[in-house]
Amino acid sequence: MARQERDHGAGVAVREPAGRRVLGAAVFGSGMAMLDGTIVTVALPRIGADLDVPLSDLQWTLNAYMLTLAGLILLGGGLGDRYGRRRVFVIGVIWFTLASLLCGIAPNGNALIAARALQGVGGALLTPGSLALIQATFRPGERAKAVGLWSGLGGVATACGPFLGGWLVDGPGWRWIFFINVPFALVVLVLTRGVPESRDWDASGRFDVLGAALAALALGGVTYALIQRTVWVAAVGVVVGALFVLRERRAPRPMLPLDVFRSRLFTAANLVTLCLYAAIGGVFFLLPTQLQNGLGYSALTAGVATLPTTLLMTALSGPAGALAQRIGPRLPMTVGPLIAAAGLLLLHRVHPGGSYWTTILPGVVVQGLGMSLFVAPLTATVLASLEDRRAGVASGVNNAAARVAQLFAVAALPLVIGLSTDDYRDAGAVDAAFGRAVLVCAGLMAVGALVSWFTVPGELVQAEKGREDGRRPGGERPAAPQCRTHCAVSSPPLEPGPHHDRAR
Known part of the structure; x- marks a missing residue:
């Protein structure tokens, strides 16, 4: 107990110099990984042209990162609890930065893909580590x-x-989207020098390394099969996935506790997440390619063209969450995806020669409004679906589910819409494929809305101990998500669990 109290201490306040240092380190550290979610897609067409690689290499440039990040992010927080949150966070920052340097100097597509996979490992350490450091x-x-x-x-x-x-790609070159992480990392390392270490002295048992390996192999196998269009690899991936489920059912400390899916609401919310974030991942993968290779935009212009969506999400996610607290999550989680689907249908009108103001801008604005409406209610639904003490697990699983959805969307969408090999270099082929892609993504949004309407309750109450079905007599309102303002393009925001509030 003495060690726990010494670690916890009185804590610091936001206004104190020590508090500002911790917050700055956490923001700059996690900001590197969050920036990656939108900065790389803008550079993909230029990367493909410079390295002279096929579309499959561009898919792997995104998916190699998402694969290791999705497979390991559930372990990242546990490593910090066991070995020290500051230590693991700093290791994650250094790892991410060194991998970024390898990405920046990659001489070919294979080297870039390998470096991106390493970068995802660093992201899995620093993303949950930054939040744990604050808590x-x-x-x-x-x-x-x-x-x-x-x-x-x-x-x-x-x-x-x-x-x-876009500015970096058009200026010093696409390699600088990775080199830009170096100054951010130096700032983080300076700020964390005076941050006290903390850990969970009660943490015991072995980490589920086998579970993490099986998860990565299963995701990697299915992803490889979709990109390379190889049936037998898909079968291997499915078999490994089944082994992962068996492992998690028997492991004493599973990476993914399967009992959380006994909650019907939790399962439904994650199904909605899969639909919505598959659509988001698909459109943000192909829209920059359509704008640059299909319409002839520069990288900077393409980046600015999509900026309204992210700005709207940042500005409106807080008010949308407050609205959902008043009226319940069902309506925002149904109407929001439908509005986003309407925005995607508007993007179906984007063709070479069209005006930005009449074709692209209406689509990205309507899409951003719809996405702003459903992100915060989705997070609140996930948190309310399990016991309060499992909020951290609920948020982590939901965050990983969104990344898996985007992983599969990037792998499968070109196959579904008929975009392959070097087609992404041809303006006509890109234009035709993008038109089919937005229809598919709009359909996924509509499916998410349908699932929300039939499974999400009109008013949330926290699941009580022993009854993880999203209902509790008395109708107590669950606590609102702490991450009230967020641009959740890559995934729903990670939320701290109440277990972080206890002395460590």
Whole structure:
């Protein structure tokens, strides 16, 4: 107990110099990973032209990163609890930065893909580590404020991605979208020098390394099969996936506790997440290619063209969450995807020679409005679907589900719409494929809306201990998500669990 109290201490406040250092380190650290979610897609057409690689290499440039990130992010927080949150966070920042340097100097597509996979490992360490660092360092009364600032400023970093990526690609070159992480990392390392270490002294048992390996192999196998169009690899991936489920059912400390899916509401919310984030991942993968290779935009112009979506999400996610707290999540989670689907249908009118103001802007604005409406209610639904003590697990699983959805969308969508090999270089082929893609993504949004309408309750109440079905007599309202402002293009925001509030 003495060690726990020494680690926890009185904590710091946001206004104190120590608090500002911790918050700055967490924001700059996680901001590197959040920026990656929007900055790389803008550079893909230029990467393909410079390295002379097929579309499959561009798919792997995104998916190699998402594969390791999705497969390991559930373990990232556990490593910090066991070995020290500051230590694991710093390791993640250094790892991410070194991998970024390897990405920047990659001489060919294979080297870039390998470096991106390593970069995802660093992202899996620093993303949950930044949030855990805040929860462990700030005093209880300051944590919600600190987490809110962390998520809001991280949303700003994500929103800056398209503009910054386009500016770098058109200026010093696409390699600088990776080199830009170096100064951010140096700032983080300086800020964390005085941050106290904290850990969970009660953490025991072995990590589920086998589960993480099986998950990565299963995701990688299915992804490879979709990109390379190889049936037997898909079968291997499915078999490995089944082994992963068996492992998680028997593991004493599973990476993915399967009992959370006994909650019908939790399962339904994650099904909605899969639909919505598959659509988001698909359209943000192909829209920059359509704008640059199909319409002839520069990288900077393409980045600015998509900026309204991210700006709207950053500005409106907070008010949308407050609205959902008043009227319940069902309506926002149904209407929001339908509005986003309408925005995607408007993008179906984007063709060479069309005006930005009459074809592209209406689509990205309507899409952004719809996405702003459903992200915060989705997070609140996930948190309310399980016991309060499992909020961190609920958020982590939901975050990983969104990344898996985008992983499969990037792998499968070109196959579905008939875009392959070097077609992405041909303006006519890109234009035709993009028109089919937005219809597919709009359909996924509509399916998510349909699932929400029939499975999400009109008013949320926190699941009580022993009854993880999303209902509790008495109708108590669950706590609102602490991440109230967020640009959730890559995934729903990670939320801290109440277990972080206990002395470590």
